[in-house]
Every structure is written in structure tokens, then in C-alpha cells.
Amino acid sequence: MNMNWLILNAVSWLLFFFGAAFPVLILLKAIGLTGFMKVTRYEKHNTFYYRMNPSVKIILGIMVMVVASVTIWWIGAIMTVIILSTYLTLKDGKRKFITGMFLTMMTVIGTTWAFAPYTPYVILQEAFHSNQLTTLWVWPSYFTVMGYQPALTTQGLIYGFQISMRFAAVSLMSLVLVMTSTPSQVLRSLNKVGIPTSITFSLVVAMRTIPRIFEYIDTSVKIQFMKGLGSNAPSFLRPFYMLAGAFSGIVPVIVFLVRGAKDTAISADTRAFRAYSKRTYMHPMTIGKVDKMALSAVVLIVLLTVIVVMMGFGKGISYNG
Amino acid sequence: MGFNGISGILNSPGEIPWEIVVLFFGAGLLFVFLWGRKTGGLEKFTTLDLIYIGIGAAFAVVWEFYIGAFLGKFIPSNPFFGIGYTGRLIALLIVAGLVRKVGVGMVAMFIFNLLSDLISYGFSGEPMYFMYEMLTYGLMMDIVIAAAGPNLFGIKSPERRITEKDRSAQRKGFEYITKMPAEYLAAIEGILIGIFWVVPEPLFYGGFISPFLYGGVVDWGKILFDMVAFIPSAVIIGAIGGLITLRIVRAVGQ
Numbered sequence: 267m268n269m270n271w272l273i274l275n276a277v278s279w280l281l282f283f284f285g286a287a288f289p290v291l292i293l294l295k296a297i298g299l300t301g302f303m304k305v306t307r308y309e310k311h312n313t314f315y316y317r318m319n320p321s322v323k324i325i326l327g328i329m330v331m332v333v334a335s336v337t338i339w340w341i342g343a344i345m346t347v348i349i350l351s352t353y354l355t356l357k358d359g360k361r362k363f364i365t366g367m368f369l370t371m372m373t374v375i376g377t378t379w380a381f382a383p384y385t386p387y388v389i390l391q392e393a394f395h396s397n398q399l400t401t402l403w404v405w406p407s408y409f410t411v412m413g414y415q416p417a418l419t420t421q422g423l424i425y426g427f428q429i430s431m432r433f434a435a436v437s438l439m440s441l442v443l444v445m446t447s448t449p450s451q452v453l454r455s456l457n458k459v460g461i462p463t464s465i466t467f468s469l470v471v472a473m474r475t476i477p478r479i480f481e482y483i484d485t486s487v488k489i490q491f492m493k494g495l496g497s498n499a500p501s502f503l504r505p506f507y508m509l510a511g512a513f514s515g516i517v518p519v520i521v522f523l524v525r526g527a528k529d530t531a532i533s534a535d536t537r538a539f540r541a542y543s544k545r546t547y548m549h550p551m552t553i554g555k556v557d558k559m560a561l562s563a564v565v566l567i568v569l570l571t572v573i574v575v576m577m578g579f580g581k582g583i584s585y586n587g
Numbered sequence: 588m589g590f591n592g593i594s595g596i597l598n599s600p601g602e603i604p605w606e607i608v609v610l611f612f613g614a615g616l617l618f619v620f621l622w623g624r625k626t627g628g629l630e631k632f633t634t635l636d637l638i639y640i641g642i643g644a645a646f647a648v649v650w651e652f653y654i655g656a657f658l659g660k661f662i663p664s665n666p667f668f669g670i671g672y673t674g675r676l677i678a679l680l681i682v683a684g685l686v687r688k689v690g691v692g693m694v695a696m697f698i699f700n701l702l703s704d705l706i707s708y709g710f711s712g713e714p715m716y717f718m719y720e721m722l723t724y725g726l727m728m729d730i731v732i733a734a735a736g737p738n739l740f741g742i743k744s745p746e747r748r749i750t751e752k753d754r755s756a757q758r759k760g761f762e763y764i765t766k767m768p769a770e771y772l773a774a775i776e777g778i779l780i781g782i783f784w785v786v787p788e789p790l791f792y793g794g795f796i797s798p799f800l801y802g803g804v805v806d807w808g809k810i811l812f813d814m815v816a817f818i819p820s821a822v823i824i825g826a827i828g829g830l831i832t833l834r835i836v837r838a839v840g841q
Contacts, residue, residue, distance in 0.1 A: 464637050468698050471641025479649050521838045523642050531635035539634055
């Protein structure tokens with residue numbers, strides 16, 4: 267009796283920590299912060315994504331988002347595979363492909379685990395048109411305090427996995443935009459759509475800052491380790507010290523970044539940023555052959571989606587939210 | 588089915604009358620418009636301000652998708668404390684402290700939304716969410732900025748002079764913590780914004796946006812409970828956020 271209780275609790279907490287920590291473990295161990303920076307930063311190259319107009323990439327992203335959210339899960343899965351395979355055409359493509367694969371794994375496991383234990387049975391029963399749910403693991407009763415359902419079900423896992431297919435393709439596509447266009451290209455194409463320069467400028471600063479935040483937090487953590495953070499602790503506690511270091515590095519990193527803001531402002535202002543309401547560009551954004559091909563692909567996919575939805579492959583499962 | 592996932596239900600049981608919502612949003616827009624006319628609106632932001640807003644938005648995204656998303660897994664969903672709320676509040680407080688111009692709340696909220704919500708939650712229900720977040724969270728911050736004037740968070744307060752008593756304590760080798768009026772002001776204004784921010788989620792979202800978009804019965808008992816339950820943590824986080832802001836702004840040297 268007591269043994270059973272112990273096993274039940276140990277396994278439940280193990281499962282709990284698996285869901286929370288495994289995606290982060292993938293990020294830290296398999297991808298690494300440098301690998302992550304590589305997929306969030308522009309590098310010069312000359313394949314089709316790099317020649318494409320940023321607005322077309324944004325349209326592609328929105329289209330992937332829309333299609334994934336109105337169709338059955340396996341269409342999202344197919345799009346994920348297709349987009350991931352185009353990572354091979356990027357600069358240093360093999361490495362980016364592998365990183366992208368790990369990121370997708372993170373998304374899938376993270377999202378599945380974010381939905382599977384929490385989704386109320388009523389929703390699962392409605393989604394699967396059945397009152398029969400297969401119980402895989404019964405949680406200790408106090409887990410309900412955390413919003414857990416009494417038990418983990420196969421249907422819950424499937425439901426979570428299918429929802430993750432809504433996000434996987436979109437997040438891969440939005441990384442393509444960041445990896446293959448310079449911030450100034452994004453700025454120009456957004457301006458063309460009519461968004462005020464001041465807003466696009468802030469947006470581009472934000473886009474550029476995101477990978478730098480990781481870089482500086484990484485540096486900050488390393489410096490703290492050099493100063494002896496957790497040096498006497500056993501090695502299995504190291505990830506916790508890493509997290510603690512990252513957490514206490516946040517405010518110094520903000521100060522460091524914000525101090526650098528003045529240099530950015532001076533360099534933008536000395537180039538007469540916002541001196542005139544209209545701007546001209548050395549390299550105007552044009553719609554080229556690649557863009558036309560991409561746009562026709564968009565039209566084709568939209569048509570296919572309409573057909574697929576009409577055939578009854580719309581939302582295969584009634585997502586909640 | 589309505590437009591873009593918006594059902595447009597105006598008569599759910601218990602839903603806030605749409606007239607009141609329109610009136611509130613209208614008054615908010617009018618306030619911003621008039622104030623913008625007075626101070627110059629978007630044009631008034633210097634390039635530096637725009638960069639501050641961008642950096643703040645980047646932090647909000649990093650928090651929402653990585654740090655906060657991770658921490659959130661260890662904290663059960665509860666009505667007392669929100670990880671997402673914490674990160675957003677502190678990021679926006681810092682931006683407000685650095686820029687200190689009316690309108691920064693809304694512009695920052697707009698960019699936060701473009702970068703984070705749109706990617707994570709999709710385009711369904713837009714533009715309702717943009718309006719909702721800008722005109723509740725953003726507007727409330729702008730009202731506090733307008734009311735506080737240039738000495739927001741005590742940034743312009745003089746640092747306290749060291750008194751004779753402190754010197755004698757120093758001579759005796761005591762460590763002591765100085766409490767300057769600026770710190771109090773920063774904490775109080777942080778708390779104010781924190782409490783203001785508690786209201787929209789239960790009241791506007793639960794009472795209007797959610798039934799408007801998806802329908803359903805509004806539970807006013809739950810709305811009131813959610814608001815009251817959240818206030819203690821909002822007070823603590825607001826105070827901490829105000830103090831962090833003061834520290835950062837001083838470190839940047841304004």
C-alpha cells in the first residue's frame with residue numbers, strides 16, 4: 267500500500283518535471299544558446315528565401331497560420347515537414363535543419379504537455395465524439411490543485427499533439443523571415459504597406475534585440491559561473507544554478523542594452539532618420555520572379571485549402587480557443 | 588459565425604452593456620487624441636524613445652515565450668498570481684520610466700501585441716484584442732504618466748543628502764539601507780499601475796470581450812473574486828517593478 271503510494275507520487279512528479287524541463291533541456295543541450303542565436307539572426311546568402319521580398323514572406327507566414335488553424339491537424343504536419351525541409355536551402359542549411367527539427371520537437375512536446383493533463387474531459391469527449399476515454403495514468407488526487415484532470419488520457423495526448431501542429435509550422439515560418447531578411451528590408455517592406463516609420467523602427471529594434479538578450483544572458487551566466495556560482499554543488503544541480511544565474515542576470519542585461527540605445531539613436535539620427543516624412547531607398551523593394559512564384563504558391567495553397575475544407579477535412583477536432 | 592471569429596454577441600446574460608464599453612473606449616481615444624494634439628503625439632517620440640520601446644517589447648517577448656513560459660509550468664493556473672502579468676507589467680513599467688511621455692503605454696502595447704500575441708494566438712478575433720489591450724493596459728499606464736508628470740517614479744527627485752547621523756553610523760562601520768523619497772514614489776506609482784492593471788482582464792475580458800467574441804454567461808461573482816484575489820500580488824509586483832524601473836533609469840543616467 268505504502269509502496270504503491272510512493273511509486274504513484276514518484277512517477278507522477280517525474281512526468282510533471284518531464285513536461286516542464288524536457289523542452290528546456292532540448293534547448294540547452296541539443297540546440298545550445300549559440301545554435302538558437304543562429305536561427306534567430308540574419309546571415310548573408312543567395313538562395314530563394316534570401317531573394318524573396320519580406321512582405322511576401324510575411325504573407326506566407328500569415329497564410330500558413332490561417333491554413334493550419336482552419337484545417338485538420340495532418341495538413342499542419344505536412345506544412346511543418348515542407349517548411350522544415352526548405353531549411354536545407356538556407357546558409358549552413360544542414361545545421362539549421364537540425365536545429366529546426368529540435369525546435370519543432372520542443373514545440374510539439376511543450377504544447378502537447380501544456381494541453382494533455384489540463385484539458386477537461388468534457389472537451390475531449392466532444393472533440394472525439396465519444397464518452398469513452400482511455401486512462402493512461404491516474405494522478406495523485408492533490409494534482410487537481412494545479413489544474414490537472416484526475417487522470418492522463420490517450421485522447422488528451424492526441425488532442426495536445428494535434429493542437430501543437432497548429433503552432434509548429436507557423437513558428438518555423440516566422441524564423442525564416444528573421445533568418446533571411448535584414449531588419450532594414452523588413453522595415454522598408456512594412457513601410458510600403460503604410461505602417462508609420464516610427465512603429466516599424468521600434469519593431470525592427472525589438473526583432474534585433476531578441477537574439478541579443480539571449481546572447482547577453484548567456485554571457486552573464488558564464489561570468490557568474492566563473493565567479494564561482496554553484497562551484498561546490500553536485501553537477502546534477504547545475505541546470506538550477508544556470509536558471510538562477512539567468513534570472514539574476516535579467517536586470518543587468520536590461521541596463522546594458524538600454525545604455526547601448528543611445529548609440530543606436532545617435533547613429534540613426536545622424537543618418538537623418540525621420541527628417542523627412544517620405545524616404546527614398548538605395549535598394550528599393552521590388553517584386554521579382556521568386557516573389558511571383560511564392561505568391562502563386564500561396565494562391566494554389568489557398569485554393570487547395572478551400573477544396574480540402576469542402577471535402578470535410580476542416581477542423582478535425584473542435585479545438586478550444 | 589461572425590467576422591474573423593467574432594460572433595458579435597451583445598446580449599449574453601450579464602454582459603456589460605456595449606454602450607458603456609463604447610463610451611469608455613471613446614473617452615479613452617478622445618483623451619489620447621486631445622493629449623496627443625497638445626504634446627505632438629507619435630511625432631513627439633525621439634528616436635531614442637522608439638529604441639527604448641523596441642527593447643522593452645523584445646523583453647516582453649522573451650519573457651512571454653521563454654522565461655515566463657518555462658516558469659509558468661511550475662505554477663498552477665490560479666486567480667492570485669500571473670507569470671505573464673508580472674513580465675508584461677515590469678517590462679512596460681521600465682519602458683514608461685525611460686520614455687515618460689503620454690502615449691508610450693499604447694504604442695508599446697501595440698508593438699508588444701504585434702510581436703507576441705499575434706504569433707502565439709493567431710489573427711482570430713482581431714482587431715478586438717489590439718483595441719482591448721491598447722485601450723485598457725496601455726491607456727491606464729498613459730493616464731498615470733499624464734497625472735504623475737515628468738517626475739514619474741521619482742526619477743527627477745533629488746537623491747537624499749547624507750545626514751550627520753548616517754555619517755556617524757558609517758564611521759561605526761554599520762551597513763545601512765538608505766530610503767529616499769524617490770523610492771517611495773516609485774513603489775507607490777508602481778503599485779497604482781499594478782492595481783489598475785488588475786481590472787481589465789476580469790472586467791473587460793470576462794465581462795465583455797469574451798462573451799462578445801464567443802458568447803456565454805457572465806459570472807459576476809467570479810469577476811469580482813478574480814479582481815480582489817489578484818490585488819495582493821499586484822501590489823507586491825507593482826512595488827518591485829517601480830523600484831526596478833527607478834534603478835534601471837538611474838543606472839542608464841537620465
